[in-house]
Structures are given as C-alpha cells and as structure tokens.
Amino acid sequence: ETAVTSNFIRNIIAEDLENGKREQVVTRFPPEPNGYLHIGHAKSFSLNFGLAEDFSGRCHLRFDDTNPIKEEDEYVDAIKADVRWLGFDWGEHLHFASDYFDQLYLWAVQLIKAGKAYVDSQTAEEMRENRGTLTQPGVNSPFRDRSVVENLELFEKMKAGEFPDGAHILRAKIDMSSPNMNLRDPAMYRILHAHHHRTGDKWCIYPMYDFAHGQGDSIEGVTYSICTLEFEDHRPLYDWFIEQLGIFAPQQIEFARLNLSYTVMSKRKLLQLVNEQYVSGWDDPRMPTLVGMRRRGYPPAAIRTFCERIGVGKGASWIDLSVLEDCVREQLNESAYRRLAVLKPLKVTLSNYPADKIEMLEAPNHPQQPELGKRKLPFSHELYIDRDDFMEEPPKKFFRLGPGREVRLRNAYIIKCEEVIKNSDGDVVELRCSADLDTLGQNPADGHKVKGIVHWVSAVQAQEVEVRLYDRLFNQENPDKAENYLQALNPDSFQTTTALVEPELIAVEPGSTFQFERVGYFTVDSKDSKSGQPVFNRTVTLRDTWAK
Ligand code: ATP
Ligand code: MG
Ligand code: MG
Secondary structure, eight states, X not given: OOOOOOBHHHHHHHHHHHTTSOSOOEEEEOOOSSSOOBHHHHHHHHHHHHHHHHTTOEEEEEEOOOOGGGOOHHHHHHHHHHHHHTTOOOTTOEEXXXXXXXXXXXXXXXXXXXXXXXXXXXXXXXXXXHTOXXXXXXXXXXXXXXXXXHHHHHHHHHHHTOSOTTSOEEEEOSOTTOSSGGGSSOEEEEEOOOOBTTTBTSOSEEEOHHHHHHHHHHHTTOSEEEEEGGGGGGHHHHHHHHHHHTOOOOEEEEEOOEEETTOOOOHHHHHHHHHTTSSXXXXXXXXXXXXXXXXXXXXXXXXXXXXXXTOBOSSOEEEOHHHHHHHHHHHHHHHOEEEOEESSEEEEEETTSOTTOOEEEEEESSTTOGGGOEEEEEEOSEEEEEGGGBOXXXXXXXXXXXXXXXXXXTTSOEEEEEEEEEOTTSOEEEEXXXXXXXXXXXXXXXXXXXXXXXXXXXXTTOEEEEEEEEOOSBSSSOGGGSSSGGGGBOTTSEEEEEEEEOGGGTSOOTTOEEEETTTEEEEEOTTTOBTTBOEEEEEEESSOOOXX
C-alpha cells in the first residue's frame, strides 16, 4: 500500500492559501538540544519540512535552548546532521531561542509596564498549593498586586543576579480561576544561575518555554507552528502572549505524536539506556534514534516513506514496528546488492569436481536490475552451505538438501547429496555431493525439476567476518506499560557470530548495505569495521519473523 495517507494539516494550509488567510508557508522544527533525535522527531520534522516543500515555503531549524542545564553543543551538531541525513535543508534559517533572550526580556518588561506581569515571591511550595486543581480554582498570590514600579525594580534585580535560584519568578497576570491551568498566572521567567551553551554567563534568568516559543515563532514569521497534542492546552497561552504584545500571530496546530510498538521514545529513558550501558551508545543499532538507525543501515528514504505512510492525525497513533521494518525492506530490496554469506556453515565436498580447479562464475549484483552489473564468484570442490539447509530426515515439503536430494546452488550448479558424514557424536559434519556440471544457468538435460535454491560459499576463498544479529530492543509491545520499562528489555536483542562470506564482501565501504541472499540485509558497521575487516550489522530480516 503506497497511497499517501491523510494529513489534515496539509488540508488546512491548502485552504488557508486558497482563501487568502495566509500568503506563505513558514514552518519550523524546534528540538531541544538535550539528546539525539529519534523516529518520533523524524515524524515531526518530515512533516514540517515536507509541508514547506509542498507549498514552496520554508522551514526553519530552531533550537529550543531555554533550559541551560541539560543542553549541549554536542546535541546541536548531531541534530543538524540527522535532519540533513533525511535530506532536509533549512538554508539560512538556523536559529536558537537564545538568540531572542534580549528581545524576550524587553517584552517581559513591556508586559510588566502594562500590568500584565508581576514578580511573585512565594515559595515553590506555596505556588503549587495556590495554583488549585482541575476542580478547584487557584488563589491569588499575595504579591499579585505589586506596583509596576516595584515589579520593574525586582525584575531588574533578578536579571542583575541579586537573588538566589528560586527566590522569585516573573508570572503573567491572567486568571487564577481559569479552567485551563496554563492560564493560572503561568511563569514567564525563572532565576537560574547556570552556564548556557551559547550565551555563557550573560543571563541568570531564563524564559520559560511558553514565554519563548510563540514569540520565537512570531519573530521568524512562522505561519504554522506545528506541535504535538500535549500543547493543545497551551494554545490559549500561546495566543495570549502574542496578542498582549501585539506582534505577528502564527497559528499553532497540534497533531498526535508517534508511538511505536516495542520502542521507548522518552529522552529521559533513552539517556538512561545509554548511561547505564543497556546499549552501547546513542548510536547503538537497536536504538530508535536516527543515529542508531543510520548505523543499523536504515536508508533515509525508508524513514521518509514511513513518515509519509503513517499519516498525520489528531487521534493517538500507535504504529507497529513492522510498518517501519517493511519500509526498510522495500527500499533495500530495490537498492541492495546481492551477495552470498553463510552464517552456520556445513561443509560440502563435490566428489566429481576436480580438486585443483577454481572456476570464476559470474553472478548479477541484483537479479532484477541487470544494469547494476555482475561480480565474480569463485567456485571449487569444497563449499559451505548453511546447516539449516540440510535435514537428515526431511519432510516432503522441505525443498532443500537431504540424503539423495537435489538443490541448486545459487548462481551455480545443481548438486545431489550422496553421502552424509558424521563425527563420533553423531553430528553431521560434512556432505559428499555430486554436481551436475551441465546445469550452469540451465535446467537438467532430462527436464526434471529442482525446486530448492540454497546459498553457499567456496571454502578456500571464503572470508570470515563478524556479523551482529540485532533484534528488537524490547520484547513487549508497550514497554512503558511494564512496571519498569527496563524489565521489558529483550535479552536476545544482540548476538554476535562469525560468518563465511564471498570475497566481494571484504573490500566494502562502511555504511554500505547488502542483501545476504536468503538471510537478510546487512550493513557494514561504520564504527567498528577496519579496512579489509568489515563488521556487518543485520539491518533487517528478509521477512517479518517476530513471534508475538
Ligand atoms: P522529551 O519530552 O522526551 O524530552 P520532546 O518532545 O520534548 O522529547 P523536543 O526536542 O522538544 O523533544 O522535540 C522537538 C519536536 O519534536 C517537538 O515539536 C515535539 O513535539 C516533536 N516530537 C517529539 N517526540 C515526538 C513524537 N514521538 N512524535 C511526533 N513528534 C514528536
Ligand atoms: Mg523535552
Ligand atoms: Mg520539548
């Protein structure tokens, strides 16, 4: 199913443009630089950049860096790289909320002068109590009626660093009995003696998200401020600040965030997985981060397809991980070169093939795309096939090898199992086979059919490589439902093994992906591979094998 799924925001915008409500489309993606981007963020920025592309507008990348304690330049760089990796471009429009600190301060002063903001000196505890509840109105702060002059003086002193953290806050004067808790005199500024990754020690008061976000949008001329549903209740506040300040009004539109099965996406949890070494880092191939997916070998086009396919709506959206994996398979099926690799080797000796002969067969890089060329594939009398492709007592429908049975070796000859060799424990250690040397690229002369095709490598030329078999990081559909999400970790999400591969798989570029025929898609690890010594990450299996 490749139909473009519904996107209600696209419809709103198309209508606005048609009836002249808006003239252009300006969106933004506003990550907080406190962690790496994950697939949920990809949904958000594909949407924002995608709409800008669709309507010939522009999309800004704006770092929402109002919380100095958790923010770092390392994350800024990683986020930029991730957005670029998916093919999006913010052009000139790289912005930081911290660029607006001076302007925001002036606007705060403007609201104080207009009697719309005041310095509150209650303790955090008192403020919490006086805020009321959903069923009970709040209580006005005893400091609510401070004079403009006093408020200005206190706010100035807050800025000058004369008070410790938490001594005062600046609040908007709205309505302590509003049914919307966000309108009960929300905080605008807090005192925080903290070093900021960009403004250094210039500030010891920092604006709250709600006082910074809409104004940032307004300054940049953002027409559509698209965010997730948690912010629906903040919209009246977003609009209130814009209206009080009398500045350009963007329109906030909320959509449902992406929830993906077998995955957690809270940055706090991802950070814990990293810090406590449940994974090897933010870029562990099992992580839902874009750096993890890149290392695992997910093509960016597959992630874009996924974001398009899941659509954009208002209802809570749970997407099964297999939807993403299918997008990856579809993409790789088109682009990945085919290679032969054996993960569980079983020796095969061909009795009628000369022991000193090495033949260089030719095999297509991609059977459906001859324009991708061919490679040489060495063939000799000693081979390895996969253990799973042999059964001593096979059932009828087992179209692989068994005593007296025939299979075709992929891109090579048909062989027949003549003898099964066992060790003293009774384990099968070798198969002696005969090859029909008239079957290269053609059917047996007598016309009989051979159904099975198995993959193989030539023993002498095959190379050993490390293969990392990744599976889902969690084995429960919704890890957040477990008492502790760590208990939902899949103990079998990572195994490492040695594979025997055809020689073409040795001089390979980090990051390149191959289909190991009949096995799965594998990507050359970009961190741990060395020249001539690739490490392969299993990107995805050939079909969904996850047992629920
Ligand atoms: P966390 O709450 O875990 O810190 P966040 O949502 O606050 O994550 P931000 O960096 O603030 O992280 O997110 C940037 C943008 O990405 C926001 O607009 C946010 O709504 C959006 N976003 C985050 N997670 C998802 C998700 N799962 N689906 C869709 N959009 C998301
Ligand atoms: Mg956050
Ligand atoms: Mg956020």
